[in-house]
Amino acid sequence: MKKLAIMFMACSLIIGVSCKQNKESKKEEITDKKEVTVDKKEEIKKVKVSMDSKSNSNVSGNIVFEAKDGTVTMTAVFDGLEPGPHAIHLHEKADCSAPDAKSANGHWNPTHSKHGEWGSKEGYHKGDIGNFTADENGNGTITFSTDEWCIDCGDDLKDVVGRSVIVHQGTDDFTSQPSGDAGKRVSCGAIAL
Missing domain, CATH: 2.60.40.200 (Superoxide dismutase, copper/zinc binding domain)
Structure with missing residues (x-):
């Protein structure tokens, strides 16, 4: 039972880290897109x-x-x-x-x-x-x-x-x-x- 709990926690930790990294990557992509939009904005x-x-x-x-x-x-x-x-x-x-x-x-x-x-x-x-x-x-x-x-x-x-x-x-x-x-x-x- 302890092994099962440890495996469950390890999997949760791996999935959590992976999701967090994935969210950070998406955040960076979105930020980059915003910067490009700002750079392309025309000044009048x-x-x-x-x-x-x-x-x-x-x-x-x-x-x-x-x-x-x-x-x-x-x-x-x-x-x-x-x-x-x-x-x-x-x-x-x-x-x-x-x-x-x-x-x-x-x-x-x-x-x-x-x-x-x-x-x-x-x-x-x-x-x-x-x-x-x-x-x-x-x-x-x-x-x-x-x-x-x-x-x-x-x-x-x-x-x-x-x-x-x-x-x-x-x-x-x-x-x-x-x-x-x-x-x-x-x-x-x-x-x-």
Whole structure:
């Protein structure tokens, strides 16, 4: 009887250790799977910008910058514009304090390139977005995407944080230096976290 009890305890002990090891192995597998999922999770960054009227205009709007898969997409919606085309640029400083928005300085141009149309072989500023059109009610939208920008990445050649968005009264001619002769700054918004 003692032998039977000892054998039973030994078997229970072996089975218990085996089950425990098996559970630990499964736990490790599950943990590994979670880590892989976390590593594959996509990081999406967003910055919202509120646009204020400048130069005695009534222009306002909202912009969202979203970084995903190495590309930043800017989606902007405006109202209070004069019907027709308007230039939009990123400027050096996130400072819209001046009534004419000149506190934002010039176009954001960290590569010291000539002003021009985005993607031009002759050169363009990192802030040279281009033109968009306001409808007869003064409403306008623009969506712009590039892998030449980032959000809060710390790269001075790509990071849009610390810049401002400026909407101009007129159009960018893409040739006049240094800013495309786009006229007054009618709206400004700081890109800040």
